[in-house]
Amino acid sequence: MYVVNFKEREETPVEFANSKNVMMRWLIGRRTGAKTYAMRHFDIKPGGIIPLHTHSEEHEIFVLEGEAKVLSDVEGLVAKKDDVVFVPSEMPHGYDNTEGTKSFRFICVIPLLDQE
């Protein structure tokens, strides 16, 4: 059992899928107790983007701050504070804050990966 402010977790730049201006923290990962799923924090800065990409792991997301376009097979999706986003396995997805004026921050829960 522990309680920790999310800002105490190390923040590192996101580089996959040609992401730009995105920072990530592992809040609860394998080394901090997670058994089968991990909780991460993403901060997509104004002007930032995680381009469309695809993988087998599903995402369970809760938006903490801001607003961004959700890239997917569905046109016109937008996610904002207090929204829940579910990305099924193998569904193309991404988040575009290139026209935003503040950070788009969210919690993303993902099945545990070997490289985590």
Place this chain on the structure above:
Amino acid sequence: MYVVNFKEREETPVEFANSKNVMMRWLIGRRTGAKTYAMRHFDIKPGGIIPLHTHSEEHEIFVLEGEAKVLSDVEGLVAKKDDVVFVPSEMPHGYDNTEGTKSFRFICVIPLLDQE
């Protein structure tokens, strides 16, 4: 893939462990896409409490609003907005907002249960 405001999910009172003044929503459950873990939203109102209880499912929690005492084997724990709480399997835990003046709200991710 979907995007939904958390308030669109049905809210029901929490009754386990003699909880008082606590409301819960299944944000992402088995019927809405979850495969191995589910995301719920809890709102412990001022004067509310989830008393100390124990179960095998671990919790991965992110606090959205407010502050509450965290009941556990550890004395004096408090969780507040932007805190991450990890509750391991079989660890006694609870949340006490009986002296609070505003809601203590958090996201809680849990392995999927048959009854969900």
